[in-house]
Every structure is written in C-alpha cells, then in structure tokens.
Amino acid sequence: VLVAHSAAETHFLFWNVETTNITHNCFSANVTTVNGQIPGPTVEINEGDTVVINVTNNANYEISIHWHGIFQFLTNWADGPAHITQCPLNIGSSQIYEFTVTGQSGTFFWHAHNNWLRATMYGHFIVHPAAAPPFGEVAAEYSIISGEWFSQDPNVVELGFIDTLNPVENATVANTINGEPGPLYGCPADTQIFPVTSGSTYLLRLTNAGLNNDHFFKVANHTLTVVRADGNYLQPFDTDVVVITPGQTTDVLLTANQPIGSYYGGVNVAEVPNVGAPPPSTPALVIIQYEGSNSTDSPVTPEFPSMFNLMPVDNYTSFLKGLEPYSLPETVDVELVYVAGIASVNCNASEPCTTKIAGTIQNSTFDDPQNTSVLEAYYNNIPGVFTTDVPDLPPVFEDFTSQPDRNYILGNRGTRTRVLQFNDVVQLVLQNVNAFGILDHPFHLHGHDFYVVGRNYTNFNPDVDPAGFNLVDPPKFNTISIPNGGWVALRFQANNPGVWLLHCHFERHKTWGMEMAFITENGSGANETLPGPLHPPPSCT
Numbered sequence: 001v002l003v004a005h006s007a008a009e010t011h012f013l014f015w016n017v018e019t020t021n022i023t024h025n026c027f028s029a030n031v032t033t034v035n036g037q038i039p040g041p042t043v044e045i046n047e048g049d050t051v052v053i054n055v056t057n058n059a060n061y062e063i064s065i066h067w068h069g070i071f072q073f074l075t076n077w078a079d080g081p082a083h084i085t086q087c088p089l090n091i092g093s094s095q096i097y098e099f100t101v102t103g104q105s106g107t108f109f110w111h112a113h114n115n116w117l118r119a120t121m122y123g124h125f126i127v128h129p130a131a132a133p134p135f136g137e138v139a140a141e142y143s144i145i146s147g148e149w150f151s152q153d154p155n156v157v158e159l160g161f162i163d164t165l166n167p168v169e170n171a172t173v174a175n176t177i178n179g180e181p182g183p184l185y186g187c188p189a190d191t192q193i194f195p196v197t198s199g200s201t202y203l204l205r206l207t208n209a210g211l212n213n214d215h216f217f218k219v220a221n222h223t224l225t226v227v228r229a230d231g232n233y234l235q236p237f238d239t240d241v242v243v244i245t246p247g248q249t250t251d252v253l254l255t256a257n258q259p260i261g262s263y264y265g266g267v268n269v270a271e272v273p274n275v276g277a278p279p280p281s282t283p284a285l286v287i288i289q290y291e292g293s294n295s296t297d298s299p300v301t302p303e304f305p306s307m308f309n310l311m312p313v314d315n316y317t318s319f320l321k322g323l324e325p326y327s328l329p330e331t332v333d334v335e336l337v338y339v340a341g342i343a344s345v346n347c348n349a350s351e352p353c354t355t356k357i358a359g360t361i362q363n364s365t366f367d368d369p370q371n372t373s374v375l376e377a378y379y380n381n382i383p384g385v386f387t388t389d390v391p392d393l394p395p396v397f398e399d400f401t402s403q404p405d406r407n408y409i410l411g412n413r414g415t416r417t418r419v420l421q422f423n424d425v426v427q428l429v430l431q432n433v434n435a436f437g438i439l440d441h442p443f444h445l446h447g448h449d450f451y452v453v454g455r456n457y458t459n460f461n462p463d464v465d466p467a468g469f470n471l472v473d474p475p476k477f478n479t480i481s482i483p484n485g486g487w488v489a490l491r492f493q494a495n496n497p498g499v500w501l502l503h504c505h506f507e508r509h510k511t512w513g514m515e516m517a518f519i520t521e522n523g524s525g526a527n528e529t530l531p532g533p534l535h536p537p538p539s540c541t
C-alpha cells in the first residue's frame with residue numbers, strides 16, 4: 001500500500017502485449033492482453049508521481065494505449081489514441097509512455113485505443129490523492145471493472161460493424177466483472193469473493209470498460225454512497241443502483257451493515273437501444289462475503305432495473321453534483337453546439353457496397369489520417385492531413401429529437417478539427433440526434449475534465465436553456481452520456497496545448513466515425529508551449 005504525502009516517485013513499468021489463450025468460465029479464446037492478464041496490471045501511484053511505462057508489442061496486432069482521464073498536461077504525445085497523437089505501435093516494436101500525474105487523483109483506467117483491442121486490454125489507473133479524501137478512512141478498497149466478453153476476436157467483430165448494415169450485434173456473449181462473467185453463466189465458476197467485516201466501510205472503485213453497453217451496478221440489500229466519479233469528488237448521495245457509461249469511473253462506499261451473510265454484487269446492461277439484437281441481460285456477479293459467512297451460504301441476488309427503462313438512469317443522474325463549486329468564469333469565450341448522430345448511408349460510386357452506417361458529429365464522419373497522426377501533422381506543420389472546419393453550430397437549428405432529415409445526419413467524411421486558443425473557456429452543447437429509438441452516446445474528451453452544467457431529454461433551445469444552467473455545483477467528469485433524444489451542456493477550459501480527441505465511447509459508434517479533435521494552440525509562456533515527445537513516437541510506416 002502506498003503512503004500518501006510521500007515525496008514524488010517515478011514508477012518504471014514493463015508491459016508485454018501478447019496473444020494469450022484465456023479461459024473465463026465457459027469462454028475460451030486467443031486474445032490480446034497486457035502481461036497475459038484480464039484486466040491488465042493496475043497502475044497505482046500517488047498524485048505528483050511520474051510513470052515510465054515501457055510497452056513491447058508481441059501480439060498479432062498493432063496497438064496503442066490511452067490513459068483515460070489523465071490530463072497529460074504538456075505530454076500530449078503520451079495520450080495514446082492511434083492516428084490522433086501517435087501512430088500505432090508495430091508488431092515487434094517498443095514504445096515508452098512517460099508522464100507525470102498532477103492536479104488530479106482518484107480512479108482512472110487505461111485501455112487500448114485502436115481497433116477493438118480495448119475489449120481485452122484494460123486495467124485500473126489509481127492515483128492516491130495528496131490530501132486525505134473527504135469521505136474518510138475505509139477498511140479496504142476493491143476494484144470492480146465491468147466489461148464484455150465476445151464470441152469472436154473483437155477485432156473481427158469490428159470488421160463486421162464497418163462493413164454491413166447488419167453487424168454481429170449479439171457478438172457480446174457475456175457481461176463481465178474483472179474479466180469474469182460469474183456464476184449465472186452456467187459454468188463451474190470461480191466466483192470472485194470480496195470479504196467484508198460487519199460494521200466496516202469499503203471503497204468500491206467501479207469502472208465501465210465495456211465497449212458498447214451502459215451498465216447498472218448493484219449489491220443485494222445494500223445501499224451505496226456515491227462519492228467520486230472520473231476523479232472528482234461529488235456531493236455524497238445514497239443509491240441502491242449506480243449507472244455507469246463506458247469510459248466512466250464511479251467510486252462508492254459500501255458499509256457492511258446487513259445481517260452476516262453473503263450477498264451478490266453485480267453488473268447488468270442499462271439503456272439498451274430498442275433496435276437490433278439486445279446484449280446479454282444476465283448479470284455478471286461477485287460475492288460480498290461477511291466475515292462469519294462462508295461459501296455454503298447461498299448469496300442474496302440483487303434485482304436489476306429493466307434495461308429498457310430510462311427512469312433509473314435519469315433519477316441517478318439528477319443526484320450528481322460537484323463537491324467543489326464551479327470555478328470557471330460565468331461568461332464563455334467559445335460557444336459550440338454539436339449534434340451527434342447515427343445514420344444509414346446509401347452507397348454510391350465511392351462507397352461500393354449495399355449499405356453502411358455512419359456516426360457523425362456536426363454532419364461529419366471522422367477519418368483517421370493514414371501513416372501519420374494529427375498531432376505529428378500539427379506539430380511538424382505537415383499540410384493536407386487534417387482540416388480545421390468543424391462548424392460551431394449545426395447548419396440548421398431544427399428539431400433534432402424527432403425524425404431528423406436524413407440528409408442532415410448523412411456524414412461527409414473528413415479529418416476535421418476545431419482550433420481553440422490557449423485558455424479559451426468553452427461551452428459545448430452536445431445534442432443527440434435521435435434516429436433509432438433509445439440510444440445514448442457516452443462522450444469522452446481527452447486531456448480535460450468538463451463541468452456538466454445542463455442536461456435534458458429535449459431539443460436544446462439556445463434562447464431558453466442556458467438560463468437554467470447550473471453554475472453553482474455542477475459535477476465534473478471526463479465522460480458523459482448524451483441522453484436519448486436529449487442534450488448535455490459542458491464547460492471546460494482549453495488549458496492544455498495539443499490535439500485532444502472528443503468521441504463517443506461506444507466502440508461501434510467510434511468505429512462508424514463519431515469523433516473529432518480539438519487543437520489547443522500554444523499559449524505565450526514556456527509552461528504553455530507543447531514540447532516535443534519525451535520518447536520517439538512509433539514509426540508511422
């Protein structure tokens with residue numbers, strides 16, 4: 001266990017990315033892992049520490065790794081998204097990610113950031129705060145990372161999503177916790193056990209590392225106290241169910257205040273689109289086992305809310321308030337309203353297939369640059385790699401929540417960015433263009449936290465809605481779900497020079513191009529100027 005308040009340390013880690021035959025209950029497959037484990041190694045450091053992670057790629061695919069939620073202040077080169085801040089790491093090559101974590105703490109995670117490799121390449125990144133957390137001491141901390149297990153190599157599933165209108169939607173065969181589906185999947189299971197002692201309080205670090213599903217988390221008969229999300233403290237509140245979207249982390253306290261016994265805790269899918277084949281609705285379970293109870297006690301099973309019901313999601317979300325007050329100026333420098341949508345695209349001469357699906361932001365479908373990254377092109381002034389023409393407002397302010405004009409959300413392809421000046425205060429409204437029934441979009445911004453100052457299940461009205469923004473105690477996240485048929489209003493400061501991806505954290509939507517990048521120009525001082533890479537980035541050929 002790390003001692004907080006110690007002098008800053010540097011942690012040298014060596015990671016081997018390899019193809020590993022993994023058996024998780026019934027499911028056995030050759031998958032891409034870090035050090036042969038799912039989840040991969042936990043990075044555990046103190047705020048202020050530096051990590052130097054030497055990654056060698058001995059797998060069958062090119063790879064890259066992203067440190068989700070870590071600011072990477074002035075170390076944009078270590079951020080990791082393939083073709084955005086680096087080329088992917090070739091098979092047989094090594095890369096060093098070096099960065100210092102300052103000004104943030106809590107639960108984060110790392111994951112692969114190319115193709116669908118993050119299905120099996122993910123792990124926790126825990127930063128112990130310099131100052132004692134407001135929720136006090138806990139008896140122990142447990143990591144609970146939810147995910148998905150696939151019937152095939154996830155990169156093969158991805159190809160199906162790229163090529164056809166009817167992708168292998170039921171390719172998710174199980175929900176998982178820490179890689180394991182648990183006892184309900186009908187195999188002799190080594191169910192994970194988390195021991196607790198009556199009267200003690202535990203910190204559960206919950207992360208949704210899944211690719212395509214929102215998750216509920218619950219423990220039978222126990223109330224959970226939500227205290228932190230995405231590394232930011234919340235005004236604590238009690239709930240019997242936590243909602244986590246892919247890319248979010250949520251820290252909750254569990255007090256062992258029930259009769260001595262065993263209780264299942266688990267994860268099930270939430271907010272499922274009512275189109276296509278639904279994902280598995282069988283929860284992944286673990287056992288919370290009281291001291292004095294044992295494996296012969298049959299655990300109490302939690303009841304999950306319906307996966308098609310938005311009410312529990314909305315209820316939960318309405319309780320999220322920041323512990324620290326809003327700290328940005330009231331007036332903003334840049335106002336953006338971006339619409340995000342999914343559309344079917346009819347083929348033409350340049351798209352010689354029958355039908356495809358596109359994800360769009362502001363009517364544009366993102367293309368990765370070839371053989372370079374946006375950051376390399378920006379830093380070295382290479383022309384022709386990206387454009388800076390993402391419009392600030394949608395071309396037409398129509399009713400986005402009913403049937404939208406298909407021409408409106410049909411993507412034109414491009415590698416589009418929006419340039420921000422250093423320290424701009426940005427208000428970004430994300431509107432969900434809801435074409436296909438229940439469909440939220442968990443949006444993640446690299447390199448920053450944002451305040452969520454507004455949210456509703458409506459069409460955003462720029463004349464009316466800003467008056468209701470919470471500029472007192474909004475929650476601060478790096479990932480937020482844009483609700484079905486609705487919008488979120490975010491505020492952040494462009495205080496980090498470099499290229500920062502904004503994208504839907506549903507992997508299928510990202511595959512379909514629902515992403516764009518902000519480029520924050522250098523400021524004037526030495527500390528505001530993006531340095532070159534600390535280590536040579538992977539070669540782009």
Ligand code: C2O
Pocket residue numbers: 066068081111113247444446501503505
């Ligand atoms: Cu967790 Cu760009 O991703």
Ligand code: CU
Pocket residue numbers: 440441442504505506509510514
């Ligand atoms: Cu999406």
